[in-house]
Amino acid sequence: MTVLRKNLIDGEWLGEAGSRNINPSNTNDVVGEYASAGPEEAKQAIAVAKAAFPGWSRSGPLARHAVLKKTSDEIMARKDEIGRSLAREEGKTLAEGVGETIRAAQIFDFFAGETLRLSGELVPSVRPGVGVEMTREGVGVVGIITPWNFPIAIPAWKIAPALAYGNTIVFKPAELVPESAWTIVDILHRAGLPKGVLNLVMGKGSVVGQAMLDSPDVNAISFTGSVGTGKRVAAASVEHMRKFQLEMGGKNPLVVLDDADLAVAVDCAVNGAYFSTGQRCTASSRLIVTAGIHDRFVDAMKERLDKLVIGDALDAKTQIGPVVDQTQLKQDEDYIAIGRQEGAELAFGGERLERETPGFYLRPALFTGATNAMRISREEIFGPVANVIRVKDYDEALTVANDTPFGLTSGICTTSLKHATHFKRNSEAGMVMVNLPTAGVDFHVPFGGRKGSSYGPREQGRYAMEFYTTVKTAYTFAG
Numbered sequence: 209m210t211v212l213r214k215n216l217i218d219g220e221w222l223g224e225a226g227s228r229n230i231n232p233s234n235t236n237d238v239v240g241e242y243a244s245a246g247p248e249e250a251k252q253a254i255a256v257a258k259a260a261f262p263g264w265s266r267s268g269p270l271a272r273h274a275v276l277k278k279t280s281d282e283i284m285a286r287k288d289e290i291g292r293s294l295a296r297e298e299g300k301t302l303a304e305g306v307g308e309t310i311r312a313a314q315i316f317d318f319f320a321g322e323t324l325r326l327s328g329e330l331v332p333s334v335r336p337g338v339g340v341e342m343t344r345e346g347v348g349v350v351g352i353i354t355p356w357n358f359p360i361a362i363p364a365w366k367i368a369p370a371l372a373y374g375n376t377i378v379f380k381p382a383e384l385v386p387e388s389a390w391t392i393v394d395i396l397h398r399a400g401l402p403k404g405v406l407n408l409v410m411g412k413g414s415v416v417g418q419a420m421l422d423s424p425d426v427n428a429i430s431f432t433g434s435v436g437t438g439k440r441v442a443a444a445s446v447e448h449m450r451k452f453q454l455e456m457g458g459k460n461p462l463v464v465l466d467d468a469d470l471a472v473a474v475d476c477a478v479n480g481a482y483f484s485t486g487q488r489c490t491a492s493s494r495l496i497v498t499a500g501i502h503d504r505f506v507d508a509m510k511e512r513l514d515k516l517v518i519g520d521a522l523d524a525k526t527q528i529g530p531v532v533d534q535t536q537l538k539q540d541e542d543y544i545a546i547g548r549q550e551g552a553e554l555a556f557g558g559e560r561l562e563r564e565t566p567g568f569y570l571r572p573a574l575f576t577g578a579t580n581a582m583r584i585s586r587e588e589i590f591g592p593v594a595n596v597i598r599v600k601d602y603d604e605a606l607t608v609a610n611d612t613p614f615g616l617t618s619g620i621c622t623t624s625l626k627h628a629t630h631f632k633r634n635s636e637a638g639m640v641m642v643n644l645p646t647a648g649v650d651f652h653v654p655f656g657g658r659k660g661s662s663y664g665p666r667e668q669g670r671y672a673m674e675f676y677t678t679v680k681t682a683y684t685f686a687g
């Protein structure tokens with residue numbers, strides 16, 4: 209029997225079946241049926257979140273700690289089941305699905321702790337007898353709009369700080385992965401959140417998301433998704449004078465220098481470019497390699513890629529799952545065709561694969577002979593496709609790495625302390641990795657980028673407070 213998951217508005221599960229969730233490893237497998245909210249339900253969710261804000265924002269640390277800690281504990285206890293369901297709806301491997309679920313639990317645990325560490329400042333005024341207090345308060349109703357590639361971690365890293373700092377929420381997950389979103393909301397609801405504090409409105413971005421953008425009662429929006437939608441969020445938020453935070457694309461460089469440990473470089477490149485089927489905004493899609501190691505690197509990459517097991521996400525042996533859906537698959541294939549037309553050489557993969565079940569299987573693609581001017585080097589593909597760009601030395605590598613409209617992550621593989629140090633200082637990215645994949649970050653430190661990748665304060669760790677709170681400066685004359 210197919211499950212029917214409803215929206216949560218004011219503590220009530222509401223709605224009729226509106227959309228189907230399909231397993232990309234086996235398109236005959238329907239994960240479930242989901243409610244699809246319209247603009248009226250979105251407006252209702254915003255109104256109840258507004259009404260719940262005064263109570264929740266004054267609830268105090270213990271009530272918030274209890275909900276967040278309980279949520280973390282339940283997610284951790286159910287990590288295998290939730291991770292499996294995530295892999296089933298999104299197509300990342302079981303290990304990646306369980307790993308992401310553990311990450312969500314860790315994030316809730318971190319922000320549970322943060323509720324007990326809220327603090328302010330008390331300073332003397334320049335006027336004698338006057339005291340000045342600086343405190344942080346919740347912003348109000350926060351709209352949370354999330355993409356499909358991290359179905360539980362991204363909702364967790366937005367919902368947990370929003371609740372920890374006393375905000376109420378209207379949450380619109382991506383249509384392709386509603387099960388993980390529903391699960392996290394169900395757990396939080398049962399953990400004891402007062403009604404109206406967290407509202408789930410599954411549905412179309414152009415309907416539910418747009419209703420959130422257009423509402424004067426949404427005080428802040430945290431968005432992760434495409435550049436195009438991010439710009440709409442920005443424009444609508446300026447119109448309503450609300451806070452907004454955007455995480456968008458990447459075209460992240462991994463520089464490999466002549467002095468790199470070849471095994472480390474290949475590990476970093478294969479992980480960074482192809483794990484999670486390349487569907488990460490932190491993926492290394494540009495492999496910038498100096499001439500002395502270029503041929504050895506390309507040969508070693510082809511050898512490694514040939515050994516990768518591509519298959520059903522739920523099969524424990526699988527290392528690369530399917531692409532998320534038909535639209536993304538078409539985009540990947542279109543870019544592979546564009547790369548060939550532009551004159552890059554398809555050195556490995558790029559073809560559709562047949563497996564036992566109908567699914568969106570694509571062999572990871574490696575281009576060589578790419579230039580940084582080609583579209584495949586400038587536009588985000590969001591699939592298992594990477595380009596090797598040959599450069600003569602470190603200086604050229606750094607110039608090419610920074611020559612991009614994006615700036616989320618960057619990486620360098622080298623045994624030279626001098627080059628590693630220089631790269632960390634001069635790479636125009638929000639996150640820099642030395643001898644590590646460009647994807648794969650800690651949960652307790654800031655996440656975010658520069659240029660076309662991100663806008664607004666950082667997410668995650670204590671830095672998340674900047675977005676989810678507003679500062680109040682209070683003056684007191686005691687007489």
Ligand code: ADP
Pocket residue numbers: 353354355356380381382383411412413414416417418421432433434435436437438440
């Ligand atoms: P992707 O290419 O990753 O699907 P999108 O930017 O289209 O990126 O989607 C990211 C999130 O933004 C999804 O939850 C989607 O439903 C939502 N979204 C899409 N269009 C709009 C819109 N006009 N207003 C608000 N949210 C939207």
